[in-house]
Amino acid sequence: xxxxxxxxxxxxxxxxxxxxxxxxxxxxxxxxxxxxxxxxxxxxxxxxxxxxxxxxxxxxxxxxxxxxxxxxxxxxxxxxxxxxxxxxxxxxxxxxxx
Numbered sequence: 001x002x003x004x005x006x007x008x009x010x011x012x013x014x015x016x017x018x019x020x021x022x023x024x025x026x027x028x029x030x031x032x033x034x035x036x037x038x039x040x041x042x043x044x045x046x047x048x049x050x051x052x053x054x055x056x057x058x059x060x061x062x063x064x065x066x067x068x069x070x071x072x073x074x075x076x077x078x079x080x081x082x083x084x085x086x087x088x089x090x091x092x093x094x095x096x097x098x
Contacts, residue, residue: 002033003088010048010091014041019088028083030062031074048091063090 004020011017022036031054038045045051048060054074056062061070065079065087081087 001085002028002036002082003085004033004037005088005090007091007093009093010044013043013047015043016041021085027075028078029075030069030072030078030089033078033089034074059094059096061092061094063092064088 001021002024004022006014006016006020014020020037020040022033022040024032024036026032034049037048047057049056056070056074061068062072063069064082067079069076069078077083078089079087082089
């Protein structure tokens with residue numbers, strides 16, 4: 001099982017408490033995790049990735065094993081610790097302002 005940590009506002013939209021656990025078929029990549037997340041929680045479609053391009057939305061970041069994976073290829077395989085469920089895949093809303 002893949003563990004996914006969502007920011008509070010996305011947990012509210014999805015109607016979940018705490019982290020989400022997902023089963024992912026095949027290679028565990030950002031794309032496959034987000035596909036499984038959106039399939040399990042359709043209300044999240046378009047909140048993390050753009051509907052048309054499937055690209056990460058601005059001000060959304062992805063982390064795993066204390067590394068920022070936001071600019072990695074969506075098809076790059078996630079670290080073994082994520083695929084084994086030892087570490088979560090973290091979706092984080094970035095802050096901006098002045």
